[in-house]
Amino acid sequence: MDEDEDVPTLLEREKRVPVTIISGFLGAGKSTLVRRVLTERHGYRIAVIMNEFGDTADIEAKTINVSSDSQQSDEFLELANGCLCCSIKDTGVAAIENLMKRKGAFDYILLETTGLADPGPIAGIFWHNEEYSMGLGKDIYLDGVVCLVDAVYGQRQIEEDYASEGEGESVKQVACSDVILVNKIDLASETDISTLEGIIHGINPLATTHRTAQSNINLGLVMNLNAYASRIPPSSVSEANHRHDHADGICPDPESHPKSTHYTIRGISSILVPVPVLPAVQVEVLDQWIRSVLWEHKLPNEEDVEGLEVLRCKGMFRTDAGEVYVLQGVREMYDLSPAESTEDSDGAGEIGKLVFIGKGLSNRVRSSLEATVRV
């Protein structure tokens, strides 16, 4: 990251401080990314929060010659570039807000999860607070989830992880991410990297991927994504529609092109359904469909669909009343509401889209959704 790289302005746009969750496969380069953030002069005042004060902090303490304040129950390291490295036992919203009260406001918070953590529930904490707990979550909001994948071992990790029992953490990490860094590209062949990218897009057609070596990424590409607000970057749904990476045969449903796509990798799949301008009254019908699928794991008025579980959903469409609706969801939590501002509406063309990523998303589920949004 060069000093003179474009640094997005964060605080002018939002009073609340954005939080980005960094997840990643074991050994994929999370600590290397964090070390970059903590040592390079990028102009942000970032608090990096780790579940455990692990190797990175020790390394920082040694290499930057700053000692940690381990007298307190939480530990902090203030770095020369203005960043703060800290470990708080409880990474809930209230604990992070307390941290801000004690240590002052930051421009940004990066929350690093351990290599085995599934970011879905962590993302849910922020969501839940924002939605239900007045007062909490007033200072911070979830901006996005970034996942590091090892370019050399990523494919094997995904496959072995799945083979162990059900779909593994690495698959969930990919499914729940907004940006994915395929790291260690210096060690992998072009063919292997492309195959891995195909698998990643197969699991999560909405995520943007970047190739990196030594986790070297322009921070502007992983921060300030606004991935969970009631808005959706126009590119993300349209890109998803064009990602058809079949190099490894992960798109087993060619009949669905180009109207909708259906990828699957051993249980985790995604469906993308175009949505025409909907009569306003039909939004409630769609809402019921989403509730049934997310909460009851079945299609409306039908028996359970075996293994139906949505990990992530997103979408945007117009109604004939002139409103633009945005869908955002993680697991059982979702929000289907009109876009926050007219600026957000610009991305919605006449044809909207809904994307669901998860398990059990069969053709039957897709047909049911298509019928629900048919006019």
Ligand SMILES: Nc1nc2c(ncn2[C@@H]2O[C@H](COP(=O)(O)OP(=O)(O)OP(=O)(O)O)[C@@H](O)[C@H]2O)c(=O)[nH]1
């Ligand atoms: N060759 C190469 N090595 C890398 C790259 N990125 C990281 N490494 C090395 O890979 C090893 C693991 O990187 P970490 O950053 O510790 O990975 P991690 O995801 O934090 O690991 P865990 O926390 O143990 O899951 C370290 O020895 C890094 O120096 C890269 O792009 N290329």
